[in-house]
Amino acid sequence: xxxxxxxxxxxxxxxxxxxxxxxxxxxxxxxxxxxxxxxxxxxxxxxxxxxxxxxxxxxxxxxxxxxxxxxxxxxxxxxxxxxxxxxxxxxxxxxxxxxxxxxx
Amino acid sequence: xxxxxxxxxxxxxxxxxxxxxxxxxxxxxxxxxxxxxxxxxxxxxxxxxxxxxxxxxxxxxxxxxxxxxxxxxxxxxxxxxxxxxxxxxxxxxxxxxxxxxxxxxxxxxxxxxxxxxxxxxxxxxxxxxxxxxxxxxxxxxxxxxxxxxxxxxxxxxxxxxxxxxxxxxxxxxxx
Numbered sequence: 001x002x003x004x005x006x007x008x009x010x011x012x013x014x015x016x017x018x019x020x021x022x023x024x025x026x027x028x029x030x031x032x033x034x035x036x037x038x039x040x041x042x043x044x045x046x047x048x049x050x051x052x053x054x055x056x057x058x059x060x061x062x063x064x065x066x067x068x069x070x071x072x073x074x075x076x077x078x079x080x081x082x083x084x085x086x087x088x089x090x091x092x093x094x095x096x097x098x099x100x101x102x103x104x
Numbered sequence: 105x106x107x108x109x110x111x112x113x114x115x116x117x118x119x120x121x122x123x124x125x126x127x128x129x130x131x132x133x134x135x136x137x138x139x140x141x142x143x144x145x146x147x148x149x150x151x152x153x154x155x156x157x158x159x160x161x162x163x164x165x166x167x168x169x170x171x172x173x174x175x176x177x178x179x180x181x182x183x184x185x186x187x188x189x190x191x192x193x194x195x196x197x198x199x200x201x202x203x204x205x206x207x208x209x210x211x212x213x214x215x216x217x218x219x220x221x222x223x224x225x226x227x228x229x230x231x232x233x234x235x236x237x238x239x240x241x242x243x244x245x246x247x248x249x250x251x252x253x254x255x256x257x258x259x260x261x262x263x264x265x266x267x268x269x270x271x272x273x274x275x276x277x278x279x
Contacts, residue, residue, distance in 0.1 A: 002111055004110050004111040005110060006110050013111050016111075016113045016114075017110075017111040017112045017113040018113060036110065036112045037112065037113075037115060037117070038117065064219075065149060065233075066219060066220075066221070066229065067219060069229070070219070075232060076229050076232040076233050077232040077233070080232075080233055080234060084117070084151075085115065085117060085150075085151035086115050086149060086150055086151050087149065088149050089113070089115065089149075090115060093113055102219070103142055103146065103220075104142060104145060104218070104219065104220045104221070104226075
């Protein structure tokens with residue numbers, strides 16, 4: 001499994017670069033991950049990311065955009081505004097989680 | 105000292121992709137409504153411009169008076185299984201009274217259990233994700249429907265040639 005260095009920290013990632021170890025993530029790292037893909041985190045972004053982290057802890061898999069809307073309370077339209085073009089993958093990346101594998 | 109660049113997923117944000125997907129939904133059965141919606145939703149989530157065109161029986165998916173009442177019938181569907189194992193529902197039983205209602209109820213439950221929305225909700229989500237909905241001119245004329253009879257987010261009633269023009273360069277799915 002590859003290890004990559006982000007601002008002096010070693011983290012385990014998959015072949016694409018998604019973090020693979022839940023506990024290697026913290027909120028400081030989220031800022032670094034977000035800046036890697038050109039996103040500045042605002043309170044609205046944080047609401048989504050904290051939901052994804054908590055939800056993963058209970059459910060064991062990454063929430064899809066649908067679930068972020070229905071359970072996390074952030075409408076799909078807003079997700080596209082916050083994380084343009086590919087919200088589900090970008091949200092997962094910044095939250096240090098695997099890509100969601102649900103279809104909807 | 106040099107360090108390897110950090111491994112970051114490529115989201116292809118900079119790529120000037122002109123990938124476009126057009127999906128023609130021509131079926132109004134509950135089970136056949138879903139494939140197009142699932143693919144449209146997935147394409148939008150990948151940043152692909154997506155157009156959904158409703159024609160013939162697919163019109164029921166966007167008609168206000170019909171969209172909440174799509175049904176699933178096991179008649180003619182030899183792949184309809186009973187809830188236990190791989191037992192097939194005998195086709196002779198499929199047309200019995202009440203069978204469509206029961207099968208519809210069961211399918212709706214299975215879909216809801218997966219966290220997948222009902223058809224009108226799903227279309228809401230597709231539009232929120234930037235998808236475009238179009239209605240077929242000939243189907244509208246056959247049903248005596250105008251835009252007022254359709255979901256408010258249907259962008260227009262267009263002819264087949266309008267659709268061909270609109271989807272130039274698109275990948276196309278007919279369902």
